[in-house]
Amino acid sequence: MDIIRPGTQIDFMKYRKAAFTLSAALIIISIAALFVRGLNYGTDFTGGTEIQVAFSKVVKTDEVRSAIEPIGLAGASIQSIGENRDNEFLIRTPVEGDTGGETVQQIEGALKDTFGEENVDIRRVDVVGAAVSKDLKQKGFLSLFYAGIGLLIYIWWRFKISYSVAAIIALAHDVIITVGIFSLTGREISLPVIAALLTVIGYSLNDTIIVFDRIRENIKKAAGSFDYSSLLDSSISQTLSRTLITSSTTLFVVLALFLFGGSVINNFAFAIMVGLIVGTYSSIFIASPILLFFRQEKE
Amino acid sequence: MDRFKLKGLLILAVLVLGILFAAPSFFGSKEVPEGWIGPKEKIKLGLDLQGGMHLVLRVVADKAVESRMNSTVSDLRAQMVKQRIHYSKAVSDSPETIQIALRVPDDYDKLSDLVRGSYPYLQEVNRSSKDGVMTVEYRMSASQVATIRSQAVEQALETVRNRIDQFGVSEPSIIPQGDDRIVLQLPGVTDPERAKALLKNTAILEFKLVDEEHSVQDALRGNVPSGSYIAYMKEGNQPILLQQRAVMTGDLLDDARMRIQSTYNEPYVEISFNREGGRIFERVTSENTGKRLAILLDGKVYSAPVIREAISGGKAIIEGRFTDEEASDLAIILRAGSLPAPVEVLEERTVGPSLGQDSIYQGFLSMIIGGLVVVVFMIVYYKFSGLIADLVLIANIVLILGALAVLGATLTLPGLGGIVLTIGMAIDANVLVYERIKEELRLGRTAKMAVDAGYKNALPAILDANITTLIAAIVLFQFGTGPVQGFAVTLSIGIIASLFTALVLCRWIQEWLVNYQKIERISI
Numbered sequence: 001m002d003i004i005r006p007g008t009q010i011d012f013m014k015y016r017k018a019a020f021t022l023s024a025a026l027i028i029i030s031i032a033a034l035f036v037r038g039l040n041y042g043t044d045f046t047g048g049t050e051i052q053v054a055f056s057k058v059v060k061t062d063e064v065r066s067a068i069e070p071i072g073l074a075g076a077s078i079q080s081i082g083e084n085r086d087n088e089f090l091i092r093t094p095v096e097g098d099t100g101g102e103t104v105q106q107i108e109g110a111l112k113d114t115f116g117e118e119n120v121d122i123r124r125v126d127v128v129g130a131a132v133s134k135d136l137k138q139k140g141f142l143s144l145f146y147a148g149i150g151l152l153i154y155i156w157w158r159f160k161i162s163y164s165v166a167a168i169i170a171l172a173h174d175v176i177i178t179v180g181i182f183s184l185t186g187r188e189i190s191l192p193v194i195a196a197l198l199t200v201i202g203y204s205l206n207d208t209i210i211v212f213d214r215i216r217e218n219i220k221k222a223a224g225s226f227d228y229s230s231l232l233d234s235s236i237s238q239t240l241s242r243t244l245i246t247s248s249t250t251l252f253v254v255l256a257l258f259l260f261g262g263s264v265i266n267n268f269a270f271a272i273m274v275g276l277i278v279g280t281y282s283s284i285f286i287a288s289p290i291l292l293f294f295r296q297e298k299e
Numbered sequence: 300m301d302r303f304k305l306k307g308l309l310i311l312a313v314l315v316l317g318i319l320f321a322a323p324s325f326f327g328s329k330e331v332p333e334g335w336i337g338p339k340e341k342i343k344l345g346l347d348l349q350g351g352m353h354l355v356l357r358v359v360a361d362k363a364v365e366s367r368m369n370s371t372v373s374d375l376r377a378q379m380v381k382q383r384i385h386y387s388k389a390v391s392d393s394p395e396t397i398q399i400a401l402r403v404p405d406d407y408d409k410l411s412d413l414v415r416g417s418y419p420y421l422q423e424v425n426r427s428s429k430d431g432v433m434t435v436e437y438r439m440s441a442s443q444v445a446t447i448r449s450q451a452v453e454q455a456l457e458t459v460r461n462r463i464d465q466f467g468v469s470e471p472s473i474i475p476q477g478d479d480r481i482v483l484q485l486p487g488v489t490d491p492e493r494a495k496a497l498l499k500n501t502a503i504l505e506f507k508l509v510d511e512e513h514s515v516q517d518a519l520r521g522n523v524p525s526g527s528y529i530a531y532m533k534e535g536n537q538p539i540l541l542q543q544r545a546v547m548t549g550d551l552l553d554d555a556r557m558r559i560q561s562t563y564n565e566p567y568v569e570i571s572f573n574r575e576g577g578r579i580f581e582r583v584t585s586e587n588t589g590k591r592l593a594i595l596l597d598g599k600v601y602s603a604p605v606i607r608e609a610i611s612g613g614k615a616i617i618e619g620r621f622t623d624e625e626a627s628d629l630a631i632i633l634r635a636g637s638l639p640a641p642v643e644v645l646e647e648r649t650v651g652p653s654l655g656q657d658s659i660y661q662g663f664l665s666m667i668i669g670g671l672v673v674v675v676f677m678i679v680y681y682k683f684s685g686l687i688a689d690l691v692l693i694a695n696i697v698l699i700l701g702a703l704a705v706l707g708a709t710l711t712l713p714g715l716g717g718i719v720l721t722i723g724m725a726i727d728a729n730v731l732v733y734e735r736i737k738e739e740l741r742l743g744r745t746a747k748m749a750v751d752a753g754y755k756n757a758l759p760a761i762l763d764a765n766i767t768t769l770i771a772a773i774v775l776f777q778f779g780t781g782p783v784q785g786f787a788v789t790l791s792i793g794i795i796a797s798l799f800t801a802l803v804l805c806r807w808i809q810e811w812l813v814n815y816q817k818i819e820r821i822s823i
Contacts, residue, residue: 001680006741052654105492123654125491129645132355143778150770158763192713195775195783199720199790202771206724206764210731213760242727242734249676249730250723253669257719260668262661264347264654265716272720 004241012236012284013229013292019285023173030180037183042190043126045140047133048094049103052124052263055087055115064089067114071106081263088123088263124264140194144175147201155205159212166290167208170282174204178275187267196271203250203272204279207243208287214239215288228295232288240284247280303810310804314694320701342703343470345711347782348659350652351486352494355645356459358479363451363640364444365394371418372397378417384409387432395444397421397437404433451639452479459483459642461635462497466628480645491649497628499644501597502637504549504570506583509591509603510540533599533619541593541600546583551576555633557626558616566626568617570633577613585609596629662715670696670722677726681733683822687808688729695725695793695800702792711785721793727764728801731757733823746821747813754806761802765794 043050053064064078068091076093095103104125111120128136148168156164175197182189214235222231254276258269319337326332331339346353368391375397376389388400401407407426414421420443425436456475463471463485472484488494510527518529518540530541553573559566572580584592584606593603594617601619621629674692677685699718703710736753744752769791776787812818 001682002737006738054653121651121653123651125647125649127644127647129355129643131357132646139778143774146777147771147774150774151767154767154770191779191783192786195713195779195786198771198775199768199786202768203724205767205771206727209763209767210760213763217756238738239734242730245680245730245734246724246727249673249726250720252672252676253665253719253723256665256669256672257716260661260665261716261719262658264658265662265712268713268716 002241003244004237008240009230009234009237010240012233013289015285016289016292019289023177023282023286026177026180027173030176030183033180033183037186039179039183040186040188041137042188042193043092043128043133044191045133045137045189046094047128047130048092050124050126051091051104051107051122052081053089053091053111054121054123055089056119056121057087057115059087059089059115061089063114064091064111068107068110071103071110073103073107136191140191143194144197144201147198148172151201151205155209155212159216162291162294163212166287166294167205167212169290170208170279170287171201171204173282173286174200174275174279177278178271181274182271187270190267192265192268193271196268197275199272200275200279203276204283207247207280207283210242211236211239211283211288212291215291229292232292236284236288243280243284247276251276303807303814306803307807307811310807313698313799314804317694317698317701320704321697324700324704338704340704340707342700343707343709344655344659345709345714345782345785346484346486346648346655347650347712348655348662348710348715349486350489350650350655351484352488352491353646353648354483354485354495354498355476355647356455356481356483356498356642357645358452358455358481358638359641359643360448360451360479361394361640364439364447365391366640367447368394368397368439371421375399375413375418378413379410382409382413384413388434395439396424399435399437401433401435402431404428404431407433407435410435448479452481454639455642456481458636458638459498462631465631465635466494466497481642488649489651491647493624493628495644495647497632499642500632500638501641502549502632502635503597504552504633504637505545505595506547507541507543507545507593507595508587509593510542511590513540515540530593530595530598530600532603533596533601539593539600539603541595545595546587546592547576547579549633549637551579552633553613555630557623557630565618566621566623567619568621568626568630568633570615570617572613572615574613577611580613580615581609581611658712659715662712662719666715666719666722669719673722673726677729681729681823684733684736684809685823687805688726688733691729691800691805691808692722692725694804695796696722698796698800699789699792702796703789706788706792708788708792709785710789711782713782714785714789717786717789717793721790721797724768725793725797725801728757728761728797729805731761732801732805736821737823740821740823746819749821750806750809750813754802758802761798765798769794 061078061080068076073093073095076091079090079092080088081090082088091107093103104127108120108122148171151171152164152168155167178197178200182193215232218231218235219226251273254269254273257265258273261269320340322337323331323335323339324342326341372389372391376386379386379389384406385402386399387402388398391397399410401410411423414423414437420440421437422440423435424438427434452475456473459481460473463473463483468485468488470486474482476482485494510524513524513527515529515538518524518527519538523529526543527540528543529538531538551572552570553576554571556569557566558569588606588608591603591605594601594615596617601617617629674689677688679685681688696718699721732753735757736749739749739752772787772790772794776784776791779787813821
């Protein structure tokens, strides 16, 4: 069985202008979103208190709000999570540190008074101080940077500088668009999401490297004059069925994680899912065309 | 025996080891049955899966420097009086400096000698004279400050360890981080407030005589007699006038236990001093019979009973309308020793047991659903070769679990996600090889040649692709905390395990099929 008929050659390079335009548009939208809407940083990065609470009876968001209103927390947000029947909520306030500990007790007390002690299950409490959150944010984004540098050097060593730069541009493309989608959807950027972005970096590079490896092999085989553009096309075409199979199996498992993995890991799975799709696209339509661009510049 | 068979045996050995190490974890929370010959270590579950508390504490080490400076100042004053150095002022303005004003400038030489001899860590930084008064400023040397700070952190770590041990948390992890931080992982702790109170009390125990010669009322009006100060009772917050000097401190303590007073059923804490402490306590009580002795913890007066008679035997009690829990925690804190400096909570994460249970269930559910989709797809697409890849995938998961158990790594929720991802990715190596084999077969190669060439040609791409992911995983491990590190660990183990299963195990099976079973048509 084959999803791509053997010997098929698709003229990917023909679409490079369209692909560059699309990607440029996506990147501009992403960056604009970052400037206009910003990112919804989670408690990990803003500092503050986050309480996940489940009720064993039907409770509405407004009821939770009015239960904790008397405490007078400025800027508290209440969000229903999971399925409706779970009656589960996330309460977040920017208050942190030692006062946060008291805040947790106050909120817990208020909820138990309102809904009955036996109906309230405090499932998770995070209190992150300003010093830690600043640290995490810095380290989180630095880690993306370091990973980029490490990979740049590795690919440079294994291939050539032009391949390395092309791969890193494709990576930056993937990360910017994924973060942009987080900004547009208002999904929360937490520590696991940064972990997911690093994974996306690793995975999207897989696809790119496998295409590059084929390009290198085909150049060796050609051993003489050849048309670079059509060599790129055939390299991508030859690896296309692998790219599609691997991306879709990985996508399936991540989709399972996204749908069934629960609230804690939902954003993590979402980031990997988006990153995988964008990464597969970029390894075909961005990374190799950049190689062609470099080649043309040289000539 | 030829190399091929030897290789087969080695592979088998790895698989058997993997199964042996992975097996105990499948019993979940149940005991591994008697008679199981293999290792009994189960995979450690992260706090996000089993519930518990993660805490980051900061030791406020500056306070330790400050209190050392304060004791240096009072020591220095006493020495100056002894050596007839006439000073009008000796104070510590900032935690690291002392200012001494000399009424007789000629005393400067004596002071210099004293400081050089007894306080070599003080360095003169400034000297000025005005109206016949010479002011000398000393600064604590940077190396001394650094030593005090690091000692404070070290001792705080030790004390925190003691307290947690006494509190009875199973398998806690307490590690220092950076210059002044302590990271605690406390599985199974469900009452975060109690745990924090236990850790945050500096627990400096002092015994001070009550100043009964002067009135508190007078002192409250601002007329505090020298050598005394106003403290407050823990219960009711009433003011009480105490002598500044502590007649005894808690460092001479040997033991502390919670006891129940039989008449009122009220808990209290009984402390026993060591030999030296007992002697001092006996002397203090005999010299001050009839006076009131205040017992202070962290500056708050717990009680101030009248000394009726000299107390020998080295025991004292602390009362304070405790609940059982408070009394027992106070006894723990006193036994474990005081903190050299206060600590503050920088980060606190608690996961309740119900969420942990749900997370395990949801994690495994998605693993099974995702896994099934992949398994079915591989059989449909690659037929018999797909089935081999599926078996190899199962071996892969067993190896990952076994490796987690043997390395003592912690499985977290993102870590579980990492295994799910590995399922998707592990297939990649198989797909790369199979697509190559298909290409070779299309070129009209025999089954044997196609398998050989398939593995050989796919190798560089597979290695490069996996090493890049490994680089990302290593960066992740460096930066991450707790759950995220767990993800980096399973991802790394998953990459290595899938390289082994796809490139060694799967290859061996297929070579065996084409070389030994003489299969001429590969079902792929």
